[in-house]
Amino acid sequence: MKDHSTLYKKLNDGKKKFAVLVDPDKSTLAKIKKIATISENFAVDFIFYGGSLLTEDNHEKFISVLKDYCSIPVILFPGNYLQINRKADGILLLSLISGRNPEMLIGKHVIAAPYLRSSNLEIIPTGYMLIESGRSTTVSYISNTTPIPADKEDIAVCTAMAGEMLGLKLIYMDAGSGAMNPVSLSMIQKVRKNISLPLVIGGGIKTSGQAAAISQAGADLVVIGNAFENNSPLIAQISEAIHKL
Numbered sequence: 001m002k003d004h005s006t007l008y009k010k011l012n013d014g015k016k017k018f019a020v021l022v023d024p025d026k027s028t029l030a031k032i033k034k035i036a037t038i039s040e041n042f043a044v045d046f047i048f049y050g051g052s053l054l055t056e057d058n059h060e061k062f063i064s065v066l067k068d069y070c071s072i073p074v075i076l077f078p079g080n081y082l083q084i085n086r087k088a089d090g091i092l093l094l095s096l097i098s099g100r101n102p103e104m105l106i107g108k109h110v111i112a113a114p115y116l117r118s119s120n121l122e123i124i125p126t127g128y129m130l131i132e133s134g135r136s137t138t139v140s141y142i143s144n145t146t147p148i149p150a151d152k153e154d155i156a157v158c159t160a161m162a163g164e165m166l167g168l169k170l171i172y173m174d175a176g177s178g179a180m181n182p183v184s185l186s187m188i189q190k191v192r193k194n195i196s197l198p199l200v201i202g203g204g205i206k207t208s209g210q211a212a213a214i215s216q217a218g219a220d221l222v223v224i225g226n227a228f229e230n231n232s233p234l235i236a237q238i239s240e241a242i243h244k245l
Contacts, residue, residue: 007073008170011198011221012220019048019223021077024058033065036069038232039070039072044235047073047074048075048077048223049075052143052177059083063087064087074088075088076088077092081108081112090123092124095109096128096130096145097159097166098128098145127170130145131148131156131174132175133175133181135179137176138178139174150187153184153190163195164197168197170197170200171197172200172202173191174223182210183203183214185213185214199218200219200221200222201214201219205224207234208241212241
């Protein structure tokens with residue numbers, strides 16, 4: 001088991017970053033190869049891999065292809081412990097601090113701990129916060145938790161502060177897959193002012209303009225998923241918009 005070192009240092013170097021989220025349940029081998037190639041060509045910083053559901057067991061094959069077709073670090077973003085795979089470079093060990101479901105706060109982690117300890121994955125303890133986005137999302141349904149209301153910025157700030165005080169190393173605010181609206185710029189700004197940890201923002205980001213504005217508001221890393229599935233040129237556009245800041 002690695003501690004948070006190489007990947008975490010890259011996340012925390014003060015430069016704006018961009019990650020592509022690959023959902024294995026929405027991917028094919030051909031799509032995985034295409035994503036890897038495009039991401040390599042357009043300077044994507046990280047590939048996050050995972051999803052809320054698990055209907056196919058293609059993880060080892062998909063992660064191997066990502067590693068074969070690009071040099072970008074692959075970081076697991078697991079919906080459950082069954083998505084953990086040693087072929088990745090690291091894992092966001094997510095604690096769903098915006099909810100009150102003990103399984104998502106610590107329960108699943110207990111089950112995964114022995115496997116993670118014996119793996120060579122770099123583990124990044126992450127405070128995961130779901131933010132209301134205008135519609136119910138898969139992750140809120142599966143996790144059986146209520147997102148933080150989009151207009152309750154004080155709750156988001158205090159939750160992120162508590163995550164930092166608990167010793168987590170990353171705060172990830174997510175509107176969820178298929179979100180109507182991304183996390184608001186105002187909420188991002190207020191959270192950024194009150195924590196010193198790297199801040200990751202995902203969900204509902206559909207344009208390069210949105211991605212740039214979110215970065216400027218205080219996100220250290222912007223994550224897109226669904227938006228690029230039928231619009232692969234978006235990866236190039238967002239990468240350029242973020243990396244020129």
